[in-house]
Amino acid sequence: DTGVSQNPRHKITKRGQNVTFRCDPISEHNRLYWYRQTLGQGPEFLTYFQNEAQLEKSRLLSDRFSAERPKGSFSTLEIQRTEQGDSAMYLCASSLESSGSTDTQYFGPGTRLTVL
Amino acid sequence: AQTVTQSQPEMSVQEAETVTLSCTYDTSESDYYLFWYKQPPSRQMILVIRQEAYKQQNATENRFSVNFQKAAKSFSLKISDSQLGDAAMYFCAYLPGNTGFQKLVFGTGTRLLVSP
Numbered sequence: 001d002t003g004v005s006q007n008p009r010h011k012i013t014k015r016g017q018n019v020t021f022r023c024d025p026i027s028e029h030n031r032l033y034w035y036r037q038t039l040g041q042g043p044e045f046l047t048y049f050q051n052e053a054q055l056e057k058s059r060l061l062s063d064r065f066s067a068e069r070p071k072g073s074f075s076t077l078e079i080q081r082t083e084q085g086d087s088a089m090y091l092c093a094s095s096l097e098s099s100g101s102t103d104t105q106y107f108g109p110g111t112r113l114t115v116l
Numbered sequence: 117a118q119t120v121t122q123s124q125p126e127m128s129v130q131e132a133e134t135v136t137l138s139c140t141y142d143t144s145e146s147d148y149y150l151f152w153y154k155q156p157p158s159r160q161m162i163l164v165i166r167q168e169a170y171k172q173q174n175a176t177e178n179r180f181s182v183n184f185q186k187a188a189k190s191f192s193l194k195i196s197d198s199q200l201g202d203a204a205m206y207f208c209a210y211l212p213g214n215t216g217f218q219k220l221v222f223g224t225g226t227r228l229l230v231s232p
Contacts, residue, residue, distance in 0.1 A: 004160075031218060042120075042207050042222030043161075055220065091161070095218070104151070106222060109160040 002026075004108035006092050012114045013082055020078045021111045025094030029049075032075050033105060034067055035091040036060065043091055049075060050097065082115045118143045120210050122223035129232050130199045136183075137193045137226045139208030147213030149222070150184070150191045162221040164206070167191065168214065195228075203230040 005024045008039055013019050025032050030051050035043035046065070047070040048056045051072035061067075066084075069075040089110045122231045129135035141150070145195040167175045167184050174182050180197075183192045194203055210224040 020180075032220065033220075035220075040224070042209075042224050043220070044218040044222070048218050058219075104163055104166060106162040106163070107153075 004094050004106055006108040006111050008091075008111060010112050010114075012116065014116050015081060015084060016081055018078065018080045019089055019113065021077055021092075021113075023075045023079055023092030023094075023108060025074070025075070025092070026096075026106060029096045029106075030067055030072065031095045031097055031103065031105075033093040033095075034075070034076060034077050035093065037089040037091055037110070038087075046077075046090075061114035079113075082113075084115045087113055087115045118126050118145075118148075118210050118212070118221050120208050120221050120223035121209055124226045125224075126227045126229065128231065129195070130203075131198055131200060133198055134194060134196045135198055135228065137195075137206050137208075139191045139193070139223060139230070141189050141191065141208070141210050141221075143189070143210065145212055149210040149211040149213065150182075151211065152180070152182070152191075152193045153207045153209060153222075154202075155202045155207065155225075160224050161207070162220075165193065169220045200230050200232065203228055 007022045032049045034046040037043040049069040064080045067077045090107045091110045093105040095105045121140045148169045150167045153161045155161040165177045179196045181194045205225045207225045210221045
């Protein structure tokens with residue numbers, strides 16, 4: 001069990017560019033989440049996958065944001081035409097659904113995005 | 117919508133002393149889960165403790181314990197015998213009990229400073 005990993009750890013980009021982040025969940029975890037954390041705030045939910053199906057999306061996830069989880073393994077979060085307001089830490093978490101009970105989410109180290 | 121409030125932006129404690137971090141939440145649900153997560157500087161968020169709302173007994177994990185007051189919608193974290201490694205941001209989080217909704221709602225966090 002190597003934990004949740006995220007790449008890259010840091011990304012600096014210019015406004016208007018596209019960026020893509022990757023998240024590798026804990027192996028055998030079937031649920032995967034994306035959150036965004038701005039300075040001085042707690043994480044805010046963006047979206048959630050169960051296996052390869054994207055089951056919930058926040059209103060924070062504008063049309064410029066897209067997330068995928070092909071084959072129910074790793075996930076990617078893409079931001080198109082980045083804006084300075086997109087600068088934040090993007091956190092990924094995963095969990096194992098067990099017998100319909102609520103599972104605990106385990107977080108990765110995050111990708112810090114800076115948009116210049 | 118559910119909300120989580122952490123009214124203490126920063127708390128200080130000396131090594132070996134005890135400190136209590138406050139958290140209140142607002143929900144109309146009767147079934148839910150509460151968590152405390154720790155986020156050390158530049159490191160990933162880790163789970164400290166979890167409480168199921170249907171359990172009357174307060175959760176404990178070694179030096180960490182909670183005081184869960186369901187009627188008052190209060191969920192405080194007590195850290196006993198504080199250590200330098202306890203210095204971090206601490207986030208209180210709420211999760212609905214309906215397993216179809218997996219969105220964690222976080223508070224704004226409390227920064228814990230530990231002095232020798």
